Amino acid sequence: MAGRSSTSLAAGAKPPAPRRTRNKPEERHREFVRKAVELFAEVGFEAGTRELAQRLGVTQPLLYRYFPSKDDLIAAVYQEIYVNRWKPEWREGLIDESRPIRDRLIAFYEDYTETIFTPEWLRIYLFAGLRGVDINRRYAATVEAEILRPITVATRKSFGLGGGDPPTPEEVELSWTLQGGIFYYGVREIVYRFPMTVDRAAMIRNAVDTFLAGVGSVMKRLAERESNSA
Amino acid sequence: MAGRSSTSLAAGAKPPAPRRTRNKPEERHREFVRKAVELFAEVGFEAGTRELAQRLGVTQPLLYRYFPSKDDLIAAVYQEIYVNRWKPEWREGLIDESRPIRDRLIAFYEDYTETIFTPEWLRIYLFAGLRGVDINRRYAATVEAEILRPITVATRKSFGLGGGDPPTPEEVELSWTLQGGIFYYGVREIVYRFPMTVDRAAMIRNAVDTFLAGVGSVMKRLAERESNSA
DNA sequence: CGTATTATTTATCGAATGATAATTAAAGGA
DNA sequence: TCCTTTAATTATCATTCGATAAATAATACG
Incomplete structure (x- = not known):
């Protein structure tokens, strides 16, 4: 539950008050992978990084602080599912x-x-x-x-x-x-x-x-x- | 074999002499579907229409003369494989x-x-x-x-x-x-x-x-x- | 309290995508 | 041979994509 809010703001004109909570890198990493598993399962690996960021309530470039590329994110997803769940x-x-x-x-x-x-x-x-x-x-x-x-x-x-x-x-x-x-x-x-x-x-x-x-x-x-x- | 030539032109500067052979719509349709089956099997349905056109030795907008949208092309591929081959x-x-x-x-x-x-x-x-x-x-x-x-x-x-x-x-x-x-x-x-x-x-x-x-x-x-x- | 660290943001680039409009030229019939 | 038809082209638009650089603000520590 780290970082709720998202799109359900009153559809006003101004940017929705950039909520900026600072989390521990480890928790973020796990959170990102967990949501990536969810998204990739739904849409496939063509799912956009922007879509993932939106679901996380986070901006898209932040993903690249935790994963050098999308392929690295995908690799983490594989690890989570096929190694950790064995x-x-x-x-x-x-x-x-x-x-x-x-x-x-x-x-x-x-x-x-x-x-x-x-x-x-x-x-x-x-x-x-x-x-x-x-x-x-x-x-x-x-x-x-x-x-x-x-x-x-x-x-x-x-x-x-x-x-x-x-x-x-x-x-x-x-x-x-x-x-x-x-x-x-x-x-x-x-x-x-x-x-x-x-x-x-x-x-x-x-x-x-x-x-x-x-x-x-x-x-x-x-x-x-x-x-x-x- | 309708429309050979493609990219293997001497890598000169000028556009590769727009070869324009006129084919019967029926043959083209079949040809397009056949190559689409090939391409989609390799890459998946995210395969670009430009890639398909290139493999056909044809320009990309021409595809839209035979199929109103990419989804219609995909539907034709389904028909070809799962209906015609039964x-x-x-x-x-x-x-x-x-x-x-x-x-x-x-x-x-x-x-x-x-x-x-x-x-x-x-x-x-x-x-x-x-x-x-x-x-x-x-x-x-x-x-x-x-x-x-x-x-x-x-x-x-x-x-x-x-x-x-x-x-x-x-x-x-x-x-x-x-x-x-x-x-x-x-x-x-x-x-x-x-x-x-x-x-x-x-x-x-x-x-x-x-x-x-x-x-x-x-x-x-x-x-x-x-x-x-x- | 004040300062350093860094998590997170804004802004933006370049390439690739599906699709459309306008233009060109190959074929068929008179 | 000219003219009509239409297959095929060129040019282009609006999105979306992965990724990068620079700016900002939340936290930890002194």
């Missing part, structure tokens, strides 16, 4: 062999979707991917390493298949299909505002159950082909 | 009960992904969804009606479950998960340029097999719950 406990929960695989998967996807199924997360993610590939490629690499490989290994173990060796690309791709299916539910709901007829929890449960009920036979076939060719 | 035979193939469900699904997804797994299709689709929701919502509604409901019905039949009545939302959502999983493979490959380790055909085969091997038990559970609550 939870290491996701991986930890998935490799916790004391719980059934089904519980682990459902618990993970319920928490994960709670984090990413927001307009801010999803829309900025899509904007980023269309602007340049590095952010999304790096994020996808992290997801594969920290989420999908653990899921693949845990699933394979649950079917009594070899647990030690690293999962094959084709096995990991099976987990990607589950991940993508759930992800796309969020895109339809949040980004495309498609009228959803099944609630999120039921979707996750059914997707995970279909995956676990079906992936065993495919993994077995892949394992046999692997051992035959070896 | 194949009614997709639905026909999926409801063809003379072939096994597995063959139908694999054949459909191989042909469908061949159509949509291009930078033009995918990137413009994502751009469109971030610009406004109507295009994508309408497309998703078409996919659900023409593709996913047939898939759901055919799958249910293949498990000996009731074939007549319309599929429940939860059943359709199961097919959406498959659709989304495959769709997201294309986004990773084409848009994010993620290094793919499994080729498209294998991915489709494994995704469909996992779906068919797993969806039966979930559909049966849904059917039982349905009949119990009735």
